[in-house]
Amino acid sequence: MRTDRRNFMKATLGAAAAAAAPYGFVKSINQAWGAQSWIKKGEPIKVGLLFSLTGGLAVPEEDSTLVMQYAIDEINKSGGIAGQPIEPVIVDAKSDFNVYSEKTKELILRNRVVAIFGCYTSASRKAILPTVMAQNHLLYYPTCYEGAECTQNTICTGPLANQHSKDLIPFMVQQFGKKVFFVGSNYVWPKESNKNAKVWLQQAGGELLGEEYIPLGSSEFGPVLNKIREAKPNFIFSTVVGASDIAFHKQFKQEGFKVDSMPIASLTTGEIETRAMGNEYGAGHFLSAPYFQGLDNPTNHKFVESFLKSKYGKNGVTHYNMEETYLSAYVFKYGLEKAIAKVGVEEVTPRAIRDNTGGIKVEDAVSPEGLIWIDDQNFNTWLKPKIGQCQADGSFKIVKSSAEHVAPDPYSIYPDLGKCTADGLKAADGKVRKGVI
Structure with a gap:
């Protein structure tokens, strides 16, 4: 009887281990016991591209997918990140908020991507953020939004109001x-x-x-x-x-x-x-x-020419949402490099990347719109706002441009609600609320 019980327990534990095998089990002082490393040494670094390739949002979001692939190819050709290539997992969200939500879970739990780049609307962003936050994961939101939000799991490379x-x-x-x-x-x-x-x-x-x-x-x-x-x-x-x-x-x-x-x-x-x-x-x-295709600087000239000549430039133009998406790839690269330098490749978590991204700069030599950097408290972007008027040929003439970088302020019209800090929304009484969406 004892032998049978022992064999039963061994078989049960073996089956459990087999079921868990796709997710791997490691011990780590920086990750929960039983959690798989998000990045394995010598293997590709998986990231999710969660944009709509079909439906009403495909006009801007297809280009976001294309330019992210272009940026990933560019980074990989220069040696990747810590010698490891980036591997995109591309998903069509189909302009459906339910699909955004479902695919976010798949990207994190099944595909084990270390970061997600995605969404064009605040409705889709808010559809996926509960999952991103519950998993303490990381979203790069590469477009404009309204603010009035303070999560510890989002990095935004577009302008606030x-x-x-x-x-x-x-x-x-x-x-x-x-x-x-x-x-x-x-x-x-x-x-x-x-x-x-x-x-x-x-x-x-x-x-x-x-x-x-x-x-x-x-x-x-x-x-x-x-x-x-x-x-x-x-x-x-x-x-x-x-x-x-x-x-x-x-x-x-x-x-x-x-x-x-x-x-x-x-x-x-x-x-x-x-x-x-x-x-x-x-x-x-x-x-x-903050960006127009006609910006007159060497980095933008190179970006426009190289992108449009590439296999990803099929739609014939560059624009603000594409460029902000392109910048997010380099913000990710620099943040991940800092995280790896601190904890090592296999100890990196999505949150560790975020925590090492505050203050990250994308310099003039890389950024088509010119120098930008990530705020070390609210993880939005310091940039120079611009206004353009569309011309007869579809290009935009810059009619106004800020001389100085403008700080991102998520609560610019709601100062009484508090200030977004790296730890959460800090109210006047000193209390901090995490994950405000």
């Missing part, structure tokens, strides 16, 4: 007049961005005539344009995204609106959207972004 609409709104008021109409896609980023824009508009002495939101992915703007026609604003402030953005600009022109008397000022309509809609529909409108 105080680096975006804070310049654009007063510029448009000064150039075209005080009356404005807001149009946005119906989800968290446009609505929260417009809360910021209202503050800047009030400070500029402007007047909000109307505010409309259309379903994400919708292409019907007739009713909204009728309201705009009645209101007669001096300009339109747009936070419409993806395929909807293209439809909005096309219908604006088709309905007889004139760009010289009522331009659209956007936070999203760059070179890729203009190319997709046709240059004639983008010409004359405005965009606020």
Whole structure:
């Protein structure tokens, strides 16, 4: 009987070990007992690319996937990271927030990627963050967002509202007049961005005539344009995204609106959207972004030429979202190199990369938009905001550029809520709340 029991226990433990084998078991003072190393010495470093290649968000997000592959190839050709190549695990999120969430779990638990690069909308980011935070993992969010968020698991290489609409709104008021109409896609980023824009508009002495939101992915703007026609604003402030953005600009022109008397000022309509809609529909409108394809510096000239000649440059342009995604690859590289130097390859965790990323710089020689760096408290990016006007050929002429880097401020219009620090959201009473989303 004892022999049978002993054999049963051995068989049970063996089966359990076999079931767990794909995830590996190691002992480590830096990782929980039983956890597999995220990176194994001599093996590829796996990262997840979680963008939409199909659906309404594919217009900007396909290019994010392409430019990440380009950056990974570039890094690998120069020796990889600590002599090990990066291996992308590419996922099509299909412009579906449920797919973003499901695939995040797969990337972390099944594919064992050490970091995820992904999302273009705040709705998709918020769909995956609970999983990222529960696993103490790491998301590189490479585009603009509204702020009012303080997690310890996100690194953002795009602009916040105080680096975006804070310049654009007063510029448009000064150039075209005080009356404005807001149009946005119906989800968290446009609505929260417009809360910021209202503050800047009030400070500029402007007047909000109307505010409309259309379903994400919708292409019907007739009713909204009728309201705009009645209101007669001096300009339109747009936070419409993806395929909807293209439809909005096309219908604006088709309905007889004139760009010289009522331009659209956007936070999203760059070179890729203009190319997709046709240059004639983008010409004359405005965009606020830290990067434009036409930036005149040696690094950008090299980036544009090399990328467009590569197998990844099939869409024919570069734009702000691509460049911010490209920067995130180098922020990852430099942060991982620091983490490896401190703890060794097999002791690196996603959180260790994040903790070694504060203060990381991407210098002029690498960054197409020029020097940027990661804030050591809120892990967003110091950058120089710019405003461009779309030209007849689809390029953008820079009409305003910040002379100095602007600090990212996630709570710029909510100072009473506290300050985002490396440990969490710190309130006036000194209490710190972690993982605020």
